[in-house]
Amino acid sequence: MKTLILGTAALALTAGLAWADTVRMGTEGAYPPYNFINDKGEIDGFERELGDELCKRAELTCEWVKNDWDSIIPNLVSGNYDTIIAGMSITAERDEVIDFTQDYFPPTASAYVGASADANWEGGVVAAQTATIQAGHIAESGATLVEFATPEETVAAVRNGEADAVFADRDYLAPLVEASGGALVFVGPDVPLGGGVGMGLRESDTELKEKFDAAITSMKADGTLNALLIKWFGEGTQTY
Amino acid sequence: MFSFCEDPSTLETARWFACYLTNGVHLQFYQSFLKVLLLLAITAPVALAFGFLGAMAARSRLLPLSLLGKSYIAVVRGVPDIAFFLFFVIALDQAFEYVRHRVLCPDWTDPIRQGSDFIVCAQAKLPLGTAPQWVHETYAFVIAVITFSIVFGAFAANVLYGGMRAVPRAQLETAEAYGMSPRQTFWRVLVPQMWVFALPGLSNLWMVLIKATPLLFLLGIQDIVYWARELGGTKTPNFTAYPHGDWRMWYFLALLIFYLAMTKVSETLLERLMKRLTHGQATTGGEAQRRAAA
Incomplete structure (x- = not known):
């Protein structure tokens, strides 16, 4: 009986982890080169490539979602998606409503x-x-x-x-x-x-924020972020 | 789509457009037309059913039921569509999630509202966070259909209520004189005759419904208006094989033609339907038909 209970508890715990593993990434899809819709109708751009790499490093399954800019924060807060990755600058006003990761694009x-x-x-x-x-x-x-x-x-x-x-x-x-x-x-x-561009998350999602922060740090450290910046914004752009 | 689309910048105009109009984004644009048609195809009968129930309730002899029907009609008709749409879609979604949260996660102690966040447990999310994107889109679409149906149901209820009251009293009295029960009178005499009185109002409503479909765009659903704006926007050569200037005017012109064609076809069909319903009715129209035939 005890093992049964333990087993169920373990199952419930891992199931809980599996729930959290798909992260829905909200973006605008109308702001090249940050994010835009390409000829095939997919989301493309600097943030698409960056987001996919961050998810790989944080070992998350990510799915991309389009949302209009003017409702992008309310829809994050009400849980329609889990992150905003849409060229959003980190500001004090926004920081009162949502949380930001460290910047992945210099001011x-x-x-x-x-x-x-x-x-x-x-x-x-x-x-x-x-x-x-x-x-x-x-x-x-x-x-x-x-x-x-x-x-x-x-x-x-x-x-x-x-x-x-x-x-x-x-x-x-x-x-x-x-x-x-x-x-x-x-x-x-x-x-x-502004204070650079960061990824927006719900205030309550501290765990997810830490994961993305770590992934951004590792991309900054090994130079892949700089390579991405130069690829999408040209040689003259600011890097880390 | 076509084999010659490899390098669009070298193509002459006709082929360039053939490639441009068949690329992936445009196929999504064409699919969104189906979305609008699907919305109409589902909403119209559901709204009519809501309207019928509303009208039946409003003329019920039971006071609570009649009050319920009448207040449904009055409240929904009295609130601006857009306000209702924006409020109701969020409220409906949160209500569903709240109920699921209560049922599925009874031992969750954290408050659901934390500041501006609305937080339910992961299992109560609707659709689940792990669900593929099409499930999310379908869910948003279903919520939109429910909202459209409630709004247009209230207008339909008012029209049908008027239609039911317009049926000549003599017809109902005759039915009663034949010994029909109230239920029989309603279904066999009143309902078949009321459509001819309700149809002008209902056809009006159908036209308004067609024209209201761009409200989908307000609800964040990627409908024809969204794609027209997205595709018509300026495209620079860095990010697309088909650069062009601001073509939004042409895309919106296409939408205009689409809507005009839709309403024109509806008008023709509704006119035919009216002719059929008028046949043999004790109305001026029915009388005119009888004279013309005689």
């Missing part, structure tokens, strides 16, 4: 892009994505902020003249500027914002 430079070199980025109308650190920065600057739900719409606002400039991560804007053939140009200075 980023944000930049202004306008339709011409004399675009009024200081006092004009500036577009930014809702609930981003960039939107917070513009709200406190002298410019008028217009917010959009997706990064795509912020750039479209500059193209069609609705906004004088768009303010976003430099890494997101760079490929767009390059492909625009002169229709979009960087204006103004780069602005360092």
Whole structure:
């Protein structure tokens, strides 16, 4: 009888472990090169590759989930997925609601892009994505902020003249500027914002956070993270 | 899809589009049209059933039942659809999980609400955290169907309630004079005759339902609106073999045509149905048909 009880307890325990082993990774899928949908319809990008490697190192089975940016934190908190890996900068406000791992992307430079070199980025109308650190920065600057739900719409606002400039991560804007053939140009200075990009987790998931922290540390130590950064963001990017 | 799609940048326009429109993302876009059609195919009969039950309850002679039916109609009709959708989907999901948590993990002592987190034990998660992604998507879809059905059921209940009251009193009196019980009168005389009165309202509702399907997008389901926005967005050559500018206008134009075609087909079918239902009825329409035939 005793062995039976012990056996059941052991089974229940291992079953409990098996439950926890699939980790659902939430991302936006609209912010290249961090994360985007490729031609095959799969999630791709720097964070896809990084996340898969982290899961391998932490010995977790991971599954990718798409979610809109503006509801990405509420859906993490209500348990629809277990992590946010979506180019989310670590800030004090967000840290009150969710937890972050250590950063896997150094503090980023944000930049202004306008339709011409004399675009009024200081006092004009500036577009930014809702609930981003960039939107917070513009709200406190002298410019008028217009917010959009997706990064795509912020750039479209500059193209069609609705906004004088768009303010976003430099890494997101760079490929767009390059492909625009002169229709979009960087204006103004780069602005360092945020405390680096980290993975978001529920406050109560400390165990999972430790696992990912350890995996990120090991990727930083053996240089694989730097190799990934250079692969997706080019030679000039900041590394660890 | 086609053998010549290896390097799209070298193709001329027609072939480029042939490759572009058949790549993996576009196939997912086409599948999402099926999602919308499936939603309509399930929601319409379920909402009609909800409506029928609601109308029956509202005209019941038992006071509690009648109050229940009437308050269902009044509450759901009185709350904005979007507010109801956003609230109900979260509430329904958490209610399911709460019940499962109580049943499956009775010896769990931690509070379910910890700050802003809603935490139930892993076994009570719905769907389970280990379930494959399609299960999660189906679950979200089912919740959406239930919500649509409740909302449109309330409107249908009101329409059917009106339809039932529009059946001429003389018809029911005649049935009673023949010695039919209230139940027989309801099913044999009232119900067959009420459809002709309810149909204009119901067809209106069907049109509104078709046009309300983009609400799926609000619920985080990747429907045609999501894909149109995603596919139409600017694509730079670094991340795709098919770079293009902002094509959202063309994708939304395609959606516009899709919805117009849907409503046009529905209108034609509903008109035919109306003709059939009018046949032999004691209404102006039925009388006109009789005269034309005579």
